[in-house]
Structure formats: structure tokens, C-alpha cells
Amino acid sequence: DGGITQSPKYLFRKEGQNVTLSCEQNLNHDAMYWYRQDPGQGLRLIYYSQIVNDFQKGDIAEGYSVSREKKESFPLTVTSAQKNPTAFYLCASMNLAGVQEQFFGPGTRLTVL
Amino acid sequence: GENVEQHPSTLSVQEGDSAVIKCTYSDSASNYFPWYKQELGKRPQLIIDIRSNVGEKKDQRIAVTLNKTAKHFSLHITETQPEDSAVYFCAARGPPNAGGTSYGKLTFGQGTILTVHP
Numbered sequence: 001d002g003g004i005t006q007s008p009k010y011l012f013r014k015e016g017q018n019v020t021l022s023c024e025q026n027l028n029h030d031a032m033y034w035y036r037q038d039p040g041q042g043l044r045l046i047y048y049s050q051i052v053n054d055f056q057k058g059d060i061a062e063g064y065s066v067s068r069e070k071k072e073s074f075p076l077t078v079t080s081a082q083k084n085p086t087a088f089y090l091c092a093s094m095n096l097a098g099v100q101e102q103f104f105g106p107g108t109r110l111t112v113l
Numbered sequence: 114g115e116n117v118e119q120h121p122s123t124l125s126v127q128e129g130d131s132a133v134i135k136c137t138y139s140d141s142a143s144n145y146f147p148w149y150k151q152e153l154g155k156r157p158q159l160i161i162d163i164r165s166n167v168g169e170k171k172d173q174r175i176a177v178t179l180n181k182t183a184k185h186f187s188l189h190i191t192e193t194q195p196e197d198s199a200v201y202f203c204a205a206r207g208p209p210n211a212g213g214t215s216y217g218k219l220t221f222g223q224g225t226i227l228t229v230h231p
Contacts (some may be wrong), residue, residue, distance in 0.1 A: 035221075041223060042202055042221040043157070043202065043221040044221075045218065046221070059114075101147070101159050101161075102147075102219060104149075104158050105156060
């Protein structure tokens with residue numbers, strides 16, 4: 001383990017609040033990804049970024065926002081516009097050259113109270 | 114976009130038996146197919162992958178086969194052990210698009226809960 005860290009491990013939020021999930025990697029990877037995991041639905045892509053200051057929407061971007069100001073950091077903000085935010089959130093990173101394996105962080109479990 | 118279907122959703126086997134999980138994909142341009150194992154509460158970890166120029170790949174008790182014509186690929190685990198119990202995900206990745214903005218985007222299957230009984 002190591003290389004990609006996510007914090008916090010558990011997060012509780014009241015309805016109507018925005019919350020930011022942290023993802024940091026020291027692997028010098030070019031690309032970073034955010035996935036949402038719900039029971040029985042696999043991993044669904046929220047946002048991804050292949051280069052600093054650039055990112056693209058994934059399949060379920062509504063209600064989420066991201067930034068990529070540094071190569072090693074890709075924070076995800078869950079806004080109040082996300083209607084059902086309770087889920088397990090996974091961050092991943094990958095080199096765009098070479099092996100191209102995606103490495104995952106340990107995840108953040110978000111619960112809306 | 115790419116669509117990946119994975120079956121079965123749950124699989125229960127006795128220790129020592131073999132387990133097979135199957136996935137189909139929709140985009141014939143997809144060229145990379147990884148399999149991830151996720152233990153309860155942990156992060157997914159890559160266990161094996163295959164590229165479209167190869168039909169089969171093996172790593173000890175784990176093997177993956179790919180049929181490009183039929184657009185399906187399978188994970189085979191032989192001599193299963195209780196520690197193989199986990200959720201397994203298949204995924205497919207297509208080539209870069211013309212603008213290069215979709216490179217590395219994986220589409221995952223729904224997952225298979227594998228339980229190996231001692």
C-alpha cells in the first residue's frame with residue numbers, strides 16, 4: 001500500500017453541505033481518476049484528469065466538481081446538488097506511458113445524515 | 114460509449130474447485146482488459162490483465178482468456194482457496210479518441226462476489 005492516499009477514511013455530511021475529498025499521489029503519475037462505488041453497480045467514473053489544469057467529465061459528473069492544480073493532487077468536491085451522495089469514493093492514478101495500470105487509493109466512505 | 118456486462122453477480126465454490134467469471138464488452142476498439150480483486154473494505158488491486166493482441170495469459174492459479182470476435186473475456190481461478198474470497202471486477206479500456214481526452218478511461222463490470230468455502 002502507499003503511493004496514493006485518500007482522506008478522510010470516513011466522512012459524515014449533513015444534507016445541503018458541500019464536502020471535499022482529498023486524493024494525493026507520490027507516484028509521479030500523469031492521470032488521476034475519481035470513481036464512485038455503490039453495492040451491485042461496480043465502479044462508475046465521476047471525473048478524470050490527464051494533465052495539470054485539465055479534466056474531463058466521466059459518466060456521472062453531475063453534482064461533483066474537481067480541480068487539478070498540482071500533478072500529485074486531485075480533490076473531489078461533492079456538492080449539495082448531488083442527490084444521493086452516500087457511497088464509497090475511490091481515487092486512482094496511472095501513467096499514460098509504460099504499463100498503464102491504474103492504482104487505487106484506500107477510499108473514502110461518505111455518509112449523508 | 115463502452116458497456117461491460119459481468120456474470121455471475123455471485124459465485125460460491127468449494128475450496129479446491131475452479132471458478133470462472135465472464136465479461137462481455139460492446140466497443141470492438143477496446144484493447145486492454147484488466148481484472149481487479151477487492152477484499153472487503155479495501156481498495157481494488159490488479160490481479161491480471163490482457164491486451165487485445167493476446168488470446169490468453171496465465172499467472173500461477175489465475176488465467177484470463179480473450180475472444181475478440183465474440184467480444185468477451187473470462188477470468189479463471191483454479192484450486193481456489195478461502196483467501197480468494199472477494200469481489201472481482203473486470204474492465205475494458207478503449208484506445209485514445211481523436212482528441213486524446215479519453216485515453217486510459219476504464220469501464221468496469223458490475224462485479225462478482227466470490228465465496229470460497231473451506
